[in-house]
Amino acid sequence: xxxxxxxxxxxxxxxxxxxxxxxxxxxxxxxxxxxxxxxxxxxxxxxxxxxxxxxxxxxxxxxxxxxxxxxxxxxxxxxxxxxxxxxxxxxxxxxxxxxxxxxxxxxxxxxxxxxxxxxxxxxxxxxxxxxx
Ligand code: CO
Numbered sequence: 135x136x137x138x139x140x141x142x143x144x145x146x147x148x149x150x151x152x153x154x155x156x157x158x159x160x161x162x163x164x165x166x167x168x169x170x171x172x173x174x175x176x177x178x179x180x181x182x183x184x185x186x187x188x189x190x191x192x193x194x195x196x197x198x199x200x201x202x203x204x205x206x207x208x209x210x211x212x213x214x215x216x217x218x219x220x221x222x223x224x225x226x227x228x229x230x231x232x233x234x235x236x237x238x239x240x241x242x243x244x245x246x247x248x249x250x251x252x253x254x255x256x257x258x259x260x261x262x263x264x265x266x
Contacts, residue, residue, distance in 0.1 A: 141186040145211040149191040212260035220265040
């Protein structure tokens with residue numbers, strides 16, 4: 135079962151300069167910044183109510199986000215939905231013929247377990263699933 139929209143992630147080239155419009159113009163506050171080595175990204179978290187915007191900067195030239203920036207430029211990278219049972223959700227999606235990038239949950243940001251669903255099965259939008 136889907137519980138809520140956990141976050142919306144934007145791919146950016148440079149985190150510090152990308153933060154300016156979100157903090158200075160929109161007035162959002164950065165709650166945390168972290169580097170996730172497994173995904174080769176650095177993330178700034180900007181909470182809004184019980185959801186968040188994440189700005190994601192690649193830390194290597196050959197990471198998934200770096201390739202995304204090369205191909206499509208800066209902008210919306212993925213949306214993340216919180217589910218009650220990540221493993222069960224992946225099994226159900228697979229059974230329904232939905233293409234998964236991750237068939238097994240792995241570590242995402244903030245110590246949460248995550249898995250990605252292929253954008254080809256979701257009308258061009260990369261969907262991340264997380265367990266609360
Ligand atoms: Co995410």
